[in-house]
Amino acid sequence: MRTTTRVSAALVAILSLAASTAQAQSANITATAVVFQAMTVTGARTLDFGNVFPGVAKTIAVAAATSGRFDLTGQNSANVNVSFTLPANLTSGANNLPIGTWTGCTNATNTTTGCTSFTPSASTTSTAFSGVGALFVWVGGTVTPGGAQAAGTYNGTVTLTAAYF
Amino acid sequence: MYRCLIVLSCLALATATRPLAAQSTVTGIRNLDFGPVIRGVPSSVSPNDPIRSGRFYVKHIINRQVQVQFTLPTRLNRVAGGGNMPITFATTDAVAKGTAPTSNPVTFNPNTTITFTLTSSADFFINLGGRVSPAAGQATGAYAGTITLTCTFF
Numbered sequence: 346m347r348t349t350t351r352v353s354a355a356l357v358a359i360l361s362l363a364a365s366t367a368q369a370q371s372a373n374i375t376a377t378a379v380v381f382q383a384m385t386v387t388g389a390r391t392l393d394f395g396n397v398f399p400g401v402a403k404t405i406a407v408a409a410a411t412s413g414r415f416d417l418t419g420q421n422s423a424n425v426n427v428s429f430t431l432p433a434n435l436t437s438g439a440n441n442l443p444i445g446t447w448t449g450c451t452n453a454t455n456t457t458t459g460c461t462s463f464t465p466s467a468s469t470t471s472t473a474f475s476g477v478g479a480l481f482v483w484v485g486g487t488v489t490p491g492g493a494q495a496a497g498t499y500n501g502t503v504t505l506t507a508a509y510f
Numbered sequence: 511m512y513r514c515l516i517v518l519s520c521l522a523l524a525t526a527t528r529p530l531a532a533q534s535t536v537t538g539i540r541n542l543d544f545g546p547v548i549r550g551v552p553s554s555v556s557p558n559d560p561i562r563s564g565r566f567y568v569k570h571i572i573n574r575q576v577q578v579q580f581t582l583p584t585r586l587n588r589v590a591g592g593g594n595m596p597i598t599f600a601t602t603d604a605v606a607k608g609t610a611p612t613s614n615p616v617t618f619n620p621n622t623t624i625t626f627t628l629t630s631s632a633d634f635f636i637n638l639g640g641r642v643s644p645a646a647g648q649a650t651g652a653y654a655g656t657i658t659l660t661c662t663f664f
Contacts, residue, residue, distance in 0.1 A: 371660040372536045374564045376586055376597060378544035378553070378653045380644050420650065423546065509546035 381420035382478070386507050390414040392484055397442075400492040405485045407450040408457040413484035415505045416455075421478045426469035426510050427451075432501035435488065442499040446487040455481050465503075471510070533571055533632075534663040540565035542638055542657060550646035557605040557617075557639035564638035566659045572632045577662040579623040580604070583655035586642065593649040599640045608634040 392413030397403045405412050419425060429449075434441035450460035453475030463470045465484055474480050484503060542564030547553040555562045570576045585594040604620035607613055610631035618624050620638055628634070636659065 367662050367664050368534060369660055369662045370534065370536045371658050372538040372566060373659075374538035374541050374566065374638075374657050376542040376544070376564065376583065376640065376655045376657055378547050378586060378595065378642050378644075380595065380648050380650050380653060381546050381548055382650055383548050383550065420546075509548070 381423055381509055384417065384419040384425070384507055384509070386505060387416045388413075388505075389416040392486065392503060394488050397488055397490050399490050399494040402487055402489045404446070404487040407448050407460070407462070407483040407485040409485065412457075413503060415482040415484070417474070417480040417482065417507055419474045419478050419480065419507075420509070422474060422476050423478075424471065424473050424510050425480065425507050426471055427482060427505055427507045428467055428469045429465040429484075430467065430502075430504040430506070431465060432503070435499035435501040437495065437497035437499040440495040440497060440499070442494060443489045444486050444501060445489070448485040450483045452481050452483075453479060455479075457483055469508075533569065534576075534661075535567075535569045536659055536661040537567045538565075538657075538659070539567050542640055544640075544642050547642055547644055549644050549648045549650070552641060552643045554641040555639045557603055557637040559639065564640075564657060566636045566638075567633065568636060568659075568661055569633040570628055570661075570663050572628055575625055575627050575664040577623060577625040577664070578606075578636065579660045579662075580620045580638070581658040581660065582620060583657065586653035586655040588649055589652040589654055595645075595648060595653050596643045597640055597655060598643070599638070603639040605637045606634050607637075 390413055392405060393411040394403050394405055395411065431447055432444060435444050447465040449463045449465040450457055451463065451472045452460035460483065472480065482505060542555060543562045544553050544555055545562060557563050568576060582599050583597055586597050587594045599620045601619040602617050604618050605615050606618065606626060607615040608631035613630050638657065
């Protein structure tokens with residue numbers, strides 16, 4: 346009988362110890378970042394439709410001498426997304442000249458030969474810098490003068506936005 | 511009788527200790543990924559960013575408590591060597607949220623220790639954001655550092 350009491354007391358002590366024990370565990374994750382050099386974006390050439398005539402649409406292809414061109418520099422071989430803010434009209438005072446049917450092409454060297462075609466838009470297009478951190482982007486489009494289009498000089502702004510990804 | 515009590519005490523001890531060992535876990539499930547950052551331009555990741563925020567999963571026992579404590583780096587080291595970059599964590603850069611539909615997110619300071627009582631779910635996620643500040647002349651390349659979450663289960 347004495348033995349039984351001692352064992353029971355020991356059991357209570359063990360259970361109390363187990364219930365009050367806290368247990369610690371650890372886990373790791375990694376914080377990562379990739380440092381790139383700053384990017385530059387330069388509007389290198391204006392998209393120039395030259396003279397256009399009422400009622401006659403005119404298209405400038407990306408390979409044309411008067412297509413628009415942006416020159417970018419950045420981290421060697423880095424991926425980059427480009428997107429555009431494009432006008433729906435060129436304007437001359439209160440007069441509008443519709444512009445659309447945008448075309449685009451990118452290349453790692455300054456030539457449209459062998460460039461990669463895309464459709465410029467507000468949505469991103471993924472491309473990459475060359476091994477020496479260069480990227481060239483050409484833009485073409487079509488203007489559609491109305492039959493009674495007012496004479497004058499029409500302008501609009503094309504904006505390219507680029508971001509590493 | 512004596513033998514019987516000894517067997518019972520062993521069974522009772524095993525039963526009492528199994529829940530913490532088997533049911534209480536902490537797991538790192540997503541790295542805190544700042545992605546590309548530009549020299550001289552600080553970059554932040556929100557703890558609510560579903561892709562770039564760091565993430566841990568913690569599982570314990572309903573109505574019990576768990577104390578969480580981060581060990582946070584102050585700098586990320588350049589993987590290829592030759593430099594490091596400051597990293598900081600703001601007072602609102604950690605968010606804990608239980609897995610139950612009724613669980614509300616709790617924003618807390620990852621620089622301090624906090625204890626949660628698990629009232630609506632036995633498991634929860636902790637998301638972690640942060641901020642890196644590359645210098646203007648920061649060496650380009652990949653940087654990394656270790657984030658540790660230690661949980662003490664009660």
